[in-house]
Amino acid sequence: MFIELLNEIYKIQEVVVVLVDEYDKPILDNINEPQKANKMREVLRSFYTTLKSCNEYLRFVLLTGISKFSKTSVFSALNNLADISMLKRYGDIVGYTQEELDENFIEYLDTSSKSMKLTRNELREKIKCCYNGFCFDDKTRL
Numbered sequence: 001m002f003i004e005l006l007n008e009i010y011k012i013q014e015v016v017v018v019l020v021d022e023y024d025k026p027i028l029d030n031i032n033e034p035q036k037a038n039k040m041r042e043v044l045r046s047f048y049t050t051l052k053s054c055n056e057y058l059r060f061v062l063l064t065g066i067s068k069f070s071k072t073s074v075f076s077a078l079n080n081l082a083d084i085s086m087l088k089r090y091g092d093i094v095g096y097t098q099e100e101l102d103e104n105f106i107e108y109l110d111t112s113s114k115s116m117k118l119t120r121n122e123l124r125e126k127i128k129c130c131y132n133g134f135c136f137d138d139k140t141r142l
Helices: 002-013 034-053 098-104 106-115 120-131
Strands: 016-020 058-063
16 A cells, blocks of 8 residues: 555646655664564565665655664665765754744744743743753754
């Protein structure tokens, strides 16, 4: 069905982009249960093998996750991956900069800070504490 979906999108758009967020989550959710984690690894390997077979339809595929893809062994069929996570030129393509957070999420910050009984700046500091470091260069650091 996935192959058919990509084929149909390609017929309409002639460009197909696949975004997979947290590709490693099914494995990591079961990391303390090796049998389940291995089963998830096999399911993902099957999915990525199918994805590879659709290469002719794909403009690009972007995968995000927290584990290094070469360490998960789910990508044996995908031999054309490029790890861009430490390349400075891609440092600002995922996540949010401090400016984007302040410009686009100010209402959410205000609502959350009130419900948490914090000032906006205290909440921003808590966010930094939890998420700072999820960036690829100093330019994008919160």
